[in-house]
Structures are given as structure tokens and as C-alpha cells.
Amino acid sequence: MPKNKATYHLKIPSQTDNLEVIREFISNLARKAGFQNDDVDKIELAVDEACSNVIKHAYKKTDKKPIIISVEIEKNKFTVSVTDHGKGFDINKIKTPDMKEYLAQMRVGGLGIYLIKSLMDEVDFTIEPGVKNQVKLVKYV
Amino acid sequence: MNISKRVENSQFNIININGHVDATNAPQLEKEFDSIISDGGSKIIVNFRDVEYISSAGLRVLLSVTQRLKSKDGDLRLCEMNPTVEKTFNLAGFTRLFDIFKSEQESLAN
Numbered sequence: 748m749p750k751n752k753a754t755y756h757l758k759i760p761s762q763t764d765n766l767e768v769i770r771e772f773i774s775n776l777a778r779k780a781g782f783q784n785d786d787v788d789k790i791e792l793a794v795d796e797a798c799s800n801v802i803k804h805a806y807k808k809t810d811k812k813p814i815i816i817s818v819e820i821e822k823n824k825f826t827v828s829v830t831d832h833g834k835g836f837d838i839n840k841i842k843t844p845d846m847k848e849y850l851a852q853m854r855v856g857g858l859g860i861y862l863i864k865s866l867m868d869e870v871d872f873t874i875e876p877g878v879k880n881q882v883k884l885v886k887y888v
Numbered sequence: 889m890n891i892s893k894r895v896e897n898s899q900f901n902i903i904n905i906n907g908h909v910d911a912t913n914a915p916q917l918e919k920e921f922d923s924i925i926s927d928g929g930s931k932i933i934v935n936f937r938d939v940e941y942i943s944s945a946g947l948r949v950l951l952s953v954t955q956r957l958k959s960k961d962g963d964l965r966l967c968e969m970n971p972t973v974e975k976t977f978n979l980a981g982f983t984r985l986f987d988i989f990k991s992e993q994e995s996l997a998n
Contacts, residue, residue: 763912770941788972795943799911858944858980865979 755818760811761802761831769798769816773827780820781888790825790886793866796859797829797882805833805880823888830881889913891920900996901929906938909946917946921953930962933995937968942976954986963987967995 757772759765773794777787798814806812815830864870869885889907896902901924909917924932932953954964967989969977977983989995 763910766910766912766943767908785975788975792941792943792976795910799943799945802911858948862944862976862980 751821753820755820757816758813759816761798761806761809761814761833762811763799763802765814766795766798769814770795772816773818776818776820777825777886780825782825782886786886789866790827790884793863793884794827794829796863796866797827797884800859801829801831801833801880805831807834825886825888827884828881829884830879832877832879834876889916891917893920893924896933896996900931900933902933902935902992904935904938908941909939910941910943911945914945914949918949918952921949925953925956925960930957930960931965932957932962933965933967933992935968935992936966936970936973939973940970942973944980947976947980947982951982951985965989965995965998967992 755772755776757769759769770791774787774791777790782790794816798816801814812831812833815828817828817830819826819828863882863884867884868887869883871883871885873879873881873883889905889909889912891906892904894902894904903920903924905917907913921932934950950964950966957964965987968991969988974983974988977986977988987995987998989998
């Protein structure tokens with residue numbers, strides 16, 4: 748783990764093909780920060796969900812708009828910020844799915860965000876549609 | 889992700905997935921299910937032995953398929969998940985929604 752704060756950035760086109768590259772970038776840094784496999788898997792999945800949301804919803808699957816991923820590694824804290832400049836959303840309108848209802852209704856939204864919140868210690872959304880949307884994901888080592 | 893299919897006991901369509909299931913290839917997986925269901929298949933087993941990773945895009949496909957099969961009196965069975973993939977199902981609360989078996993043999997027998 749770095750002694751002081753270390754920051755890493757990845758700017759990548761918003762294509763699903765790039766999810767694997769993003770996961771590898773994140774899992775390498777999570778290991779570097781001192782996480783064990785179990786937590787590495789959780790962080791990797793949370794970031795995949797955040798980036799998939801950007802590709803599908805913020806940019807409406809329009810290729811080659813940038814997703815900016817920043818990772819900050821501090822002594823006991825691992826922070827990933829996923830930023831886009833696409834269409835935002837109102838986080839308060841995303842309902843946490845009830846799983847029985849989920850099965851009954853099929854394709855209720857919100858599963859990705861529900862997973863992100865279950866996987867990380869802190870999740871914070873800053874939404875300015877068309878200007879800058881950012882989700883900040885924190886996991887403590 | 890690679891997918892192979894075969895039929896066992898003349899009624900079970902078994903799908904073997906190899907690799908990562910995410911938003912990139914979930915549509916391909918959905919097409920495989922579509923092709924089995926449109927050919928009249930209603931009992932499907934997915935063997936996860938070679939699946940290293942699944943995101944919510946893959947979970948949504950499975951959820952949609954189980955719903956479609958139930959309406960046809962069929963069912964979807966999942967087997968041989970590694971601990972990482974099983975954890976994702978657990979986190980999503982999906983272990984309650986699917987019939988999950990330790991081995992393919994067990995999924996065929998039940």
C-alpha cells in the first residue's frame with residue numbers, strides 16, 4: 748500500500764467492450780491497496796455496475812463518450828470516482844427493488860445501484876445532467 | 889464468453905458458459921436462451937463451472953428467462969457456481985429466486 752495518498756486515472760470510451768479493461772484496472776489497484784480477493788471482487792463488481800450504468804443510461808449506449816475513473820488510495824481508504832458528462836438521473840427516484848416483486852414484475856430497474864450500495868461502504872452521487880455526473884464509491888481497508 | 893449447448897435425457901437443455909458475463913455479452917446469452925425457448929425447450933440447466941464473473945446484466949437475463957419458463961410450466965436450474973459467482977447471487981438476493989444445485993448431476997436428478 749502507498750505510504751501517502753496516491754491517485755490514478757483512467758479515461759476510457761463508454762463501450763461495454765471496455766468493461767473488462769476497467770475491471771482489471773480496478774482490481775490491480777485494489778490489490779495494491781491491500782484488499783483480499785473477496786473485497787477486490789466486490790469493488791470490481793461495484794465499479795462495473797457504475798460504468799455499465801453510465802454506458803446504458805447516461806450516454807444511452809452512444810459510443811466513444813468518455814468515462815473518467817479516478818482511484819485514490821489512502822492509508823485505510825480506497826475511493827473510486829466514476830464521472831461522466833451525460834444524462835443524469837434522480838437518485839431519489841431509483842427504488843430499492845423488493846426481490847419478490849422483482850421476480851413477479853421482471854426487469855424492475857435499480858438492481859445495479861442496489862448492488863453498488865450492498866458492495867461498498869459509502870456511495871455518494873453528484874448529479875448535474877449534461878454537465879457532470881459522478882458516483883463516488885468508498886471501501887475501507 | 890463462450891457458450892456451448894447440449895440436450896440431456898431428451899428434455900434438459902444444458903448451457904455451459906465459459907468466461908465473464910457482463911453488459912458486453914449478456915445480449916448474446918439472452919439470444920441463446922431465446923433460441924432454446926423458441927425451439928420449444930422449457931427445462932434449462934445452466935452450468936456455471938467455467939464462469940469467473942457475473943454482473944447484474946447477466947443476472948437480469950437469468951431473471952427474465954426464469955420468468956418466461958415458469959409461464960410455460962418449465963424451469964431454469966443453475967449449478968456448479970464458484971464462490972465468487974455465488975456471492976454475487978447472494979448479494980443480489982437472487983439465491984432465493986433460483987433453483988441452485990451443487991452439481992449438474994443433482995440438477996438433472998431433482
